Amino acid sequence: MAGAGRLICSRMRSHCCLSIFGDHLTHSNRSVFLFLASLLVLLPLNAQSSSSLSLDGKWEFRALTDAPIPQVKGWLPARVPGVVQTDLLQNKLIPDPFYADNEYRLQWVGNADWEYRTTFNLPQQTLSRERVDLVFDGLDTFAEVFVNEHSVLKANNMFRSWRVSAKEALHAGDNSIRIVFHSPIQTMLPYVKKLPYVLPAISTANGGNEEGIATAPYTRKAPYNYGWDWGPRFVTIGVWKSVHLESWDGVRIANLHIHQQKISKDLAQLSASLEIKSTRATSATISISHDGISGKNRSTAATQKVQLEAGINKVSIPLRIDSPRLWYPNGYGAQDRYIFSANVKTDRGQTTASVKTGLRSLELLREPDKWGKSFTFVVNGIPIFAKGANVIPYDSFMDRVTPEIHRRSLQAAHDSHMNMLRAWGGAYYESDDFYDIADELGIMIWQEFMFGGDMVPGDLAFQQNVEQEAIQQVTRLRDHPSVVLWCGNNEVETGWKGWGDRQGFKLGVNAAARERVWQDYVVMFRDILKSVVHEYGDGVPYWPSSPGSNFDDVPQGQENGDMHYWSVWHALEPIENYTQQFPRFMSEFGFQSFPEMKTIRAFTPPDQMDIRSTTLQSHQKNKGGNERILTYMLREYHEPKDFASFVYLSQVQQAEAIKVGAEHLRRQRPRTMGSLYWQLNDCWPVASWASIDYYGNWKALQFYAKRFYADVLVSPFAHDGKIEVFVVSDKLQPLTAQLRTRVLDFSGKAISDISKDISVPALSSTSVITVDEAHLVPADKTKNVFAVFDLSVGGKVVSTNTWFFDRMRNLDLPANPGIQTDVRQAGNATTITLTSPQLARHVFVSFGDLDAQLSDNYVDLIPNQPVTIDVTSKASADDLKKNLQVQHMMQAFLPAEGAH
DSSP: OTTOEEEEEOSSSSEEEEEEOOSOOBTTBOHHHHHHHHHHHHSOOOSSOEEEEEOOEEEEEEESSOOSOGGGGSOEEEEESOOHHHHHHHTTOSOOTTSTTGGGGGTTGGGSOEEEEEEEEEOHHHHTSSEEEEEESOOBSEEEEEETTEEEEEEEBTTOOEEEEOGGGOOSEEEEEEEEEEOHHHHHHHHHHTSSSOOOOTTTTSSSOSTTOOOGGGSBSOGGGBOOSSSOBOOOOBOOSOEEEEEEOSEEEEEEEEEEEEEOSSEEEEEEEEEEEESSOEEEEEEEEEEESSSOOOOOEEEEEEEEOSEEEEEEEEEEEESOOBBOOTTSSOBOOEEEEEEEEETTEEEEEEEEEOBOOEEEEOOEETTEEOOEEEETTEEEOEEEEEEOOSOSSGGGOOHHHHHHHHHHHHHTTOOEEEEOTTSOOOOHHHHHHHHHHTOEEEEEOSOOSOOOOOOHHHHHHHHHHHHHHHHHHTTOTTEEEEEOOBSHHHHHHHOHHHHHHHHHSOHHHHHHHHHHHHIIIIIIHHHHHHHHSTTOOEESSBSBOTTSSOTTOSSBSBEEEOHHHHTOOOGGGGGGOOOSOEEEEBOOBOOOHHHHHHHSOGGGOSTTSHHHHHTOOSTTHHHHHHHHHHHHSOOBSSHHHHHHHHHHHHHHHHHHHHHHHHHTTTTOOEEEEBOSOOSSSOSBSOSBOTTSOBOHHHHHHHHHTSSEEEEEEEETTEEEEEEEEOOSSOEEEEEEEEEEETTOOEEEEEEEEEEEOSSEEEEEEEEEHHHHSOGGGTTTEEEEEEEEETTEEEEEEEEESSOGGGSOOOSOOOOEEEEEEETTEEEEEEEOSSOEEEEEEEOTTSOEEESOOSEEEOTTOOEEEEEEESSOHHHHHHHOEEEOGGGGBOOOTTOO
């Protein structure tokens, strides 16, 4: 759209926007802006309305300090929103940061100072408005802004938006904006060096030049930028969110919020809360209307006359909706929402604003019971077992994350029966579209403030900075029904109580310093953030730390609060130890795997395909992680025959491990009421705990999650020489079902086949049968048979689970089960049907480098029992057939002697 403008309307703003995506803004080429500015003059602006001039698009940038690339000292094209690293990449001045070990050669970028600039043309009519504000949605991080060489803003927090009055610095015609960004590392390093002690940090000198001193705890910047145990260190700098000029007269609706006082199926008692900025004292008439967005539109109105004073005015107008359509989490009902609109009319005109929200009651139920104290989310009166995962940033470079990426990820969560994602505190607050999509899909968001594990400074300036950040973010997100919890931090409290570096820090300072650090923590997370959520959060509960107990008890306990469990993985404990944990809510547990070979080839040179290579060690940020995967693997499986087989088995192993944990947690309902595994996504291509890789490819774990998070689950559990079979139901109504238990040999011959009619209570986990293992299979047959549990409702199988009586390495599985495939295309629908005369485990279907999404994968083929998988791809059926690859587990090993 070079050289053209378009009118757009913003959902969140009360004005018409002129969005500019024209030619590059240089000092010598402004014709496109003269044209667009003339459109502004022609707009029929209401005397009271506001207008917005977008300054997104092409800017220029340069380095202000020495850099290893001489070209960066001169002005170069840049994009806003953006960051320095992506601008350098677009100018082809740096290599792909994710390829091989390039990360380590690009650390100089975050240590340099940078400058950005743009020019724009402003008509006199805009300057005739009473107010002209310059608005930055996000600056990363230490920035000074000059308008026509007048300093108008000094920013110091990546997570805050900034609005400054710019009218006095502007003039009709050509104007300039120049932004000087200072390296967050070099800015904070002298300050931290002068402190009496330096707070311990996760990110200490992780590949950067910080002289062994961590600056991250003192900087309001995304913690993961400094490196994490799944992500690289790229300290970003730039105008990372949109920027615009907003001009207005008289009044501006700064915020419209729908306060949900009491919600039931019969009545919604609400109030429309408005924050109105007025340039003068005046009378006004405020009208509120609403319309549903889910098909059945209805509208009501409330009107109120008010007297506005000069400055900020807060107005509340009561509303009620009879028989409201409520918002429910995924699996429990519809995700109905309403659009509420406000119109403020004065003697000089009117202005409007709108907000979209869903109506729901919400409670974090914390009541004493026989197991301790509950931790249950209750939505519209329904106790919800939270099924889901943790979500981290989708890219190391925030400007590359698009609504399409969010949509793909959240849709995958929805389609896998997830109803909650934990937005982890070492990241950044996600963009509006993320929460809009979560609202639409019924994905509850456990939202954390951006504290990832480091203790916090206690100086007043830092605390006030965070308080303003929190007010902005809570206010921005409070009308999203998906946001069901505000959590102060990730692992800061449990780290202080138990991590080795924190214990070392305590030994190195005196008692007064130790107490000061702890009290700084308490003030931030028990006082400041809690107060912000209470005042601005509209009833959404607050939780100080994850894991935690709300200061009632030690963090990480199994009787009170939420739990992170990492002894499986970090401590190399057996996977079966998941079943020995009985938390009230499990908010983290995880197990690593590699991404698929297609992803690995995208960042790994051909001669580096080895877990000990430089590339694959640099793309494994958990020290010793590759070796840990192999250690676990050799406990359960034979040694993989090559690297590709190792990669495949790593995904199988991860899926099987998390299946053990997730099913155990679901079986404990109502003692346990949440299972959030670590983690859903990646910020770069890497070996990690993710179930979906950086490019959006589902690992085996994501397909498994679709099964173990199903609304109805049959789940066997072996203990004390017995197999106890549970049926877990998230349904709101009881079910009449049939449980079929079969014991088969690997060629499909039935040893036993028993069916039983059962009753399944609503919202429950129920033990339905218990049998002695010896009654199911003789001791000498454990290597040659397996059990299949099928749960049917109304004659349709809704859940299947298999059980093996020995470790995989000890089973006599068929080396060549004889899998047959049938690919068919009917119209736009493509399917692949798999059959096998013998048992085939973990059957993985792929189509080479073709883009194809499968409805299921990594399946067990029961002998002579077809499995049909839907395939979504733009490729033809013939191309799919040509590129079809089918792998089963036994192909990952060298054949045993005598096998055929």
